Amino acid sequence: MEAIVVPSGLSEQVRARLAHLPQATPAIVDPRNRYCTFLAAPDMPYHIVPQPIQHQCELQGITVPQPGTRVMLPRSDDQFGWHWACEPTPGRLRLPQRSLVLTAIRLSIDEGADVVPA
Template sequence: MFESCHSPHEVAHLLRRRFGLPVQLLAGRPIITTGSILGALVMPPHLGCEVLGAMDSDLRAPVVADPGNRTWTFLVTPPSPVKMVDIGVRQHLAAHQVTVVPSGRFILLPTTDSLLGWHWAAEPAPGVLRLPPRSAVIEAVHRVIELHAPAP
């Protein structure tokens, strides 16, 4: 996908045009900022893969993987009006290495198709940006966690 890009500006333009992402450049890196337009959840890739499989296909989240595939960042729509995730839910998610990214944080976007750089673990659909609600991804995380919970 990025083979035709020769500069960070071209990468940012491609991400805006192809996926409708509100991309900015920070120190030559394409980023998005969490807030009223989009949010993010970060989790380990083994959990993220199962969460993607547990989600409805029409609610599939775009997912950014870091170099080395240590974390996956799910892009989501934040709730409206803005609502904090309950402390008990956050603690339960944190116990499984899932973080709800606060508003105002930068999310690095892919710049390469190589697994050695920031890349898509799940590419967004082309066209108008469609993200799943944050609550849908959190519910999918809970379903996956429950599947692996030891029987009482």
């Protein structure tokens, strides 16, 4: 499993772009609602995020943590701690490929922070 941390303003657009997927894209919000962490499956075959995409993400305050980094998961439905912005679909955990989440992020950046896709 991988994680991509996105500032809250941009994360709403990203979630809207990923809403068409057949399974929910799990996303976790920090206690102060500043960042949203999207959970994703590593691309197969595995490859690192290309440098131009990493740079574009860094300019927007987006981080792609290194493999092995701990990710905080919600322990309850309490909105005062780490909580789900989008809960995983019940049953076997199915995550979108990292490339799908990064594409949604890039499209949201290109479109601008004030536009939420329909």
